[in-house]
Amino acid sequence: MSRPEDTLYADLHYDDREAKKYTSSSRIRKIQSDMTHRALELLDLQSPSLILDVGCGSGLSGEILSQAGHTWIGMDIAPSMLDLALQREDEGVLSLMLADIGQGVPFRPGTFDAAISISAIQWLCNAESSDVSAEGRLRRFFEGLYASLRRGGRAVCQFYPKNDAQRSMISGAAMKAGFGAGILEDDPGTKNSKLYLVLTVGGGGLQGDITGIVNGMSDVDVLDARKTALGKGRPLSYRKGDKAWILRKKEQMTRKGKVVKADSKYTGRKRRPAF
């Protein structure tokens, strides 16, 4: 499948023709609306909230936010898409802005209850000229987003990474900015697999981030790398010469194919003091 990210920049790719095609395609509308509903479910908002829609495009996702009773501010880099969003006469839209998310998020701290982004942040990995880098764009975006969310706020970013390296680059940049980050993958391994980067701001320990969010959901398997990482963090208490050390060395030698004496009850046993 061809990726528009590989050929052009977002503002040039989505010209009038492409924007119209994108917005009127019933297939894309269906996928976008499904993903927005999923993102809203992950955000789990209780009252009418102020949401930032990053890469709002023609307002397909914003329409669903409005239906759910929320108010949103949209940012996008493609003027043609925003033009379509203007024609939509959505009641829930507060303002639309023409902005490049790779240049930061120009809101003062603690503005939003939540942020949502549908199929947008992979565009951050495109550096358009030699004086900007993908890492710099990701850093400015996530730092700006982190600051503009209120404490306890959440952001859900659905994205299409090109490969695993891009996926870890994006989630790594989010964590560096201070977010608690996790990735939810719907329909893993299939052509329709969808990745959601779930970001949390502040508090709650191990349950404060995505693992706490999906706790009540059915059909979700949690792969938590942190618990094993926590276990690995503590160095094993081998002292040279003690029984555990000897057994480990013997095992290493066996694996190398050396001839090793069999373990017995005398292996590495404590001896009485010489005097």
Place this chain on the structure above:
Amino acid sequence: MKLLTANFLACAVKGCKASASSYPLHFKDAELELQELDYQPVFLQNIMPRIDWEGLRMIANELGFPRLPDTKPEGDTLNDETTLRDLHRLLLETHVVEGKLCCGNCGHEYMIKEGIANFLLPSHLV
């Protein structure tokens, strides 16, 4: 661009982040429009604690609205319907359709066209 959004926006230029005068952005040559909208008291009550009252008063003053009260409505005054209706009209129904947003620190001007503010920056300002 509604006034509520303007209350949240700060200058995006790199050098302005640390400066206090980069907020609020000031309107210039603003053309206003009133668009009727459903009254949402719950949303307003939710959003009020986050509003910077000083910034709002300054902007409302510059745009020629009647003077806002000195202190921010809080607690019980937020349940008062006339206060909320006034705030609703000011924050959610008033649009700036054409004009400029101007930073008090660096003087950068963000154009507003058809209600959409242009926050694209040349790369040397990022």
